[in-house]
Amino acid sequence: xxxxxxxxxxxxxxxxxxxxxxxxxxxxxxxxxxxxxxxxxxxxxxxxxxxxxxxxxxxxxxxxxxxxxxxxxxxxxxxxxxxxxxxxxxxxxxxxxxxxxxxxxxxxxxxxxxxxxxxxxxxxxxxxxxxxxxxxxxxxxxxxxxxxxxxxxxxxxxxxxxxxxxxxxxxxxxxxxxxxxxxxxxxxxxxxxxxxxxxx
Amino acid sequence: xxxxxxxxxxxxxxxxxxxxxxxxxxxxxxxxxxxxxxxxxxxxxxxxxxxxxxxxxxxxxxxxxxxxxxxxxxxxxxxxxxxxxxxxxxxxxxxxxxxxxxxxxxxxxxxxxxxxxxxxxxxxxxxxxxxxxx
Numbered sequence: 484x485x486x487x488x489x490x491x492x493x494x495x496x497x498x499x500x501x502x503x504x505x506x507x508x509x510x511x512x513x514x515x516x517x518x519x520x521x522x523x524x525x526x527x528x529x530x531x532x533x534x535x536x537x538x539x540x541x542x543x544x545x546x547x548x549x550x551x552x553x554x555x556x557x558x559x560x561x562x563x564x565x566x567x568x569x570x571x572x573x574x575x576x577x578x579x580x581x582x583x584x585x586x587x588x589x590x591x592x593x594x595x596x597x598x599x600x601x602x603x604x605x606x607x608x609x610x611x612x613x614x615x616x617x618x619x620x621x622x623x624x625x626x627x628x629x630x631x632x633x634x635x636x637x638x639x640x641x642x643x644x645x646x647x648x649x650x651x652x653x654x655x656x657x658x659x660x661x662x663x664x665x666x667x668x669x670x671x672x673x674x675x676x677x678x679x680x681x682x683x
Numbered sequence: 684x685x686x687x688x689x690x691x692x693x694x695x696x697x698x699x700x701x702x703x704x705x706x707x708x709x710x711x712x713x714x715x716x717x718x719x720x721x722x723x724x725x726x727x728x729x730x731x732x733x734x735x736x737x738x739x740x741x742x743x744x745x746x747x748x749x750x751x752x753x754x755x756x757x758x759x760x761x762x763x764x765x766x767x768x769x770x771x772x773x774x775x776x777x778x779x780x781x782x783x784x785x786x787x788x789x790x791x792x793x794x795x796x797x798x799x800x801x802x803x804x805x806x807x808x809x810x811x812x813x814x815x816x817x
Contacts, residue, residue, distance in 0.1 A: 507760030508804045532806035563751025563808045565781055596753055596778070597698055623691070623698045630758050630778040637694050654691070659755060682756060 504556040504572055504590060505535040511683055512537075518676045520544050525554070533558045539576070552578045559589075569593040574605070584609050588616075597624050599636060618642035622657070633660045640668065728780055735775045735784050736817050742772060745793055747783040748811040749802055752776075760805045768801075789816065 506512050506529040514525040521544055527537025534557045541550050554576040562569040571591045578584040588605030599622035607614045622638035636657040643650045653670035662683055668676040727746060736744065752758055758776040765774045765785055773786040783802070787793055799809040 503756065507757070507764075507806055510760065510763075532804065558806075561751070561806065563806075565750055566753070568751045568753045568757070594753055623695045625694050625698055627779070628755075630755060630776050632755075634755055637691060639691050661755075662759065682759075 504574060505529050505532060505558055506682055508532050512680060513683075514678065514680045516676070516678045519674050527554065527556070550578060550580055552576045552584075567593065567595045581610075583611065596627050598622070599624075599638065614645040616642065616644040620655070622655075631661065633658060726780070727782065728777060731775070731777055732784070735773065735786070739773065739786055739817060741789045742786045742817050743789055743791070743793060744815045744817060745783075745785045745787065745798065746813045746815065747785070747798060747802065747809050749781050749783055749807050750810050751807040752778060752781050752783075754778075757805070757807060761802060761807065764801050764805060 503512075504527075506527070508529060508531050511526065511528050512535075514527075516523045516525070521541055523539055523541040525537055525539040527535040529535040534555070537554045537556075539552050539554055541552075543550070554574070556572055556574045558570060559573055560569075560571040569592070571589065573587070574590055575587040576585060586605055586607040588603065590601070590603040592599065592601035594600070599620070601620045602618065604617045605615065607616065618640055619642075620638055620640045622636045624634065624636050626635070628634045636655075638655040638657060639652065640655050641650045641652040651670055651672060653668055655666055655668040657664065657666045659665070662681055664678075664680040664682075666676075666678040666680075668678075670676075732744075736742075749761070752761065755778065758778045761783055762774055762776050765771050765783070770787055770791050771785050772788065773784075775784040776782075777784065785798070793814055795812055798812060802809040
């Protein structure tokens, strides 16, 4: 397997620090992501709280190549209680340039104002080769902020893909205030990941 | 990495202890259970309610209990939805207690189902709605 092919695949597999993939009805979300192998901008619109449609533009830093994909996310199930919310999503994406490059998978989360847990399982087809990626994430809010305050989360994320034999575990810090969110992750392998999101 | 796990564990333990304290505070402070003449009860944060009605008069206050409002983003969606409603004079979201307060003019007929549908369209569930006159 060529090094370029492997790095491109890693680009696709480095599926960022996923925040809420669907917004409230009529809302738009703009996300920017950056790590050592790619920069991306992802915009999605949620006509209802049950699904979102979006486009993602990626700058592959290794191949020095740009590409774009269309993404669709659907809420399969939601359970609201007085102090918690649980979600299960279907997510998919297809490249504009090469339709046989695509992914689909499920993502789930359960959160209260204090605790967070989530998972993601994704299957990717790239140039006819199938790969999988999965992650699990647990988080705790060190304090409970009021509405409009700065909210902070300390998280641990474990991920693995078909390329690797071992799980990669690293810390993630998440801060949000108002309509903006920032997530920072660090691992020895990929160094810093930064994810910024704005909802409007 | 071991240090990171230790820190995460430490923060989790602190948060766990803090969440127990939150529950005790939640029961004993700022919380009033209003009882209506028909025997129905309404749990509200009295200080927050007093602050909300400051400067308002001749109004109806809809107090909506919402399930699933667990983060600022959920609450923000609800606030934006009702702020677009021209009949709503004032909106307040109480994230801690899962309540939304909306002030309407006295002469307006409050569309209870409309309010519930708007909250559902936001992805949460309105479980109870009470209207108080001030």
